[in-house]
Amino acid sequence: MDYQNIYFISAVILGFYMAWNIGANDMANSMGSCVGAKAVTLKQAVFIGAILCFFGATFVGGQVADTIKKGIVDTSAINNLDVIIKGLLATLLAASIWITFATWFAWPVSTTHSIVGALVGFGLFVGGPEIVNWHKLIGVVISWISSPVFAGLMAFAFYKIIERFILSVDDSERAIVRIGPIFIGLTFFMVVMSLLLKSPLGKHWEIGLAEGLLYALIAAIISGIIGFLFVRKAVSWGYKVENIFRILQIMTSCYIAFSIGANDVANAVGPVAGILSIIKSQSLQYKVQVPVGLLAMGGIGIIIGMATWGYKVIGTVGSKITELTNSRGFSIDFSAATSVLLASKMGMPVSTTHAVIGAVCGVGLARGLDAVDFRIVKKIIISWVATIPAAAITCILLFKLFMLLF
């Protein structure tokens, strides 16, 4: 077997391992609140995750993926393609090991941040500080802080609106008939926007900003009207406010799984696609077409990660979150998914896990949760500081090992 085959098989295995990590970490963290609030069962969460994550990856962010996340490292300065392949392999493995390690110790580490950290390590080791794009790195770091803050602010406002206009009024069921459809419309507005703007689908149909907004608005109005009829019927059948929010939270669960697919699958398949393109064309582009087979592999990896590790860790906690009602869960999930989708549309590599935690804190600050442990924020900050050097050092060590082995 020649080296190219070894590289190819290794890349696929490591990409799969990375996807498994996304399922165990990001998916588990993101779907945790849906399961905790009993909006969906564990099996449903895995099922929803599987289907929508795959759709998200395929239609929104997956087909064209970054090989070098955000061009953090200028690989054109490295003339040796063999070194780049080994660097990408080391990046994937280092980021994956760090995530597995962090997930075991319950550190809220981001898959995206780990990839960036590992790439920085590779860049520094091979080409020195001058090939690391520090400006981009600072921009990336700022986006890490801004996305949970934005999700938190949004969740705060969203929950306050729900409390003021639905939960606290005497006839909450009547109130949700009026306001629930707006939430449904908003969700569809965001989903359609993310499908059509800066996406492969949008490019294929040549849809610009104004056109995309118009279609999203039409989708929002239609779904709002259907939602109104549905919610009105549900209330007449005796559904209570939290039952309606349960349905809305299921919608947002789909939305979250979709946004993880849109953002995070690229972490696993991007470097693999990069290695494949080097093997095929003997050159590396920053953005490459990802074969459908590779996307499917990423999707399957996420599903297995969710079904093996994520499944167990969410399952044990379901009954413990007694105070997490569907209205709170909906506020958390909707805000987190929206902030991640908006950030990804602006080209910022953000963490779904951190956005969800930001949203939990937002609802907590809005006095919506009986008890929130804000020490989780400290953990996030530590993870921000630790992830880059930890992933970078691991990547350097692995890269040296690969250079010795092959």
Place this chain on the structure above:
Amino acid sequence: MFRRVPILSAFRESPFDDFVEHASKVNECIHIWKQAVSAYLEKKYDIFNELSEKVQLLEHEADLIKGKISAHLPKGIYMPVFKSDFMMCLKEQDSILDYAEDTVIWLSFKKVDMTFIKDEVLQHTQKVTETVETLEKVALRLKEFFRTHKNATREEMKELIKEVHRQEWESDRIEKALTKKVFNSNEDGLIVYFLVRAISLSASIANHAENAGDRIRAMIAK
């Protein structure tokens, strides 16, 4: 194991569940306390001792719940109310049991014939028990209130707290009349001291129920 999902470790167990359990324990204990005082008045001292033991046991159980609540609310936990208000309310609720326990322990020190004030004492214990019963009704609505923040629930709780105030005021009136009657009786000084202190300990139960109600009112204020 669940700690491995960081997002889920951000959610802590609701302290309001334990708070309601504590309130129910207090109510249960006060009913036993009332029966114990009745047994003492009837000079059924064996039954009194048995019930007195139960009061002390329930006080201990409530203490454990209080300890559990404190342990689950370390620094860094954010609640929909000021943690200090919540803990003060719990302390006041706990003081109800401290005084119930003190009363039965005090009565156990000496066997005194209270026939001449029996009706008033029964009336007083009844009123004191009512304040705690009403307080439990308020506590039971607390969790529901923080789930919905409904104005109707807030108003209902405020009305119940007013009722606790009224019942405490009535218990105060009975206490004063009772104390006056004891001081004006022909009993010797030791008996008078024993009875006045027993009455005062019982009255403290209603006072702390009222204080707990006031703390809850502060927690639900707009």
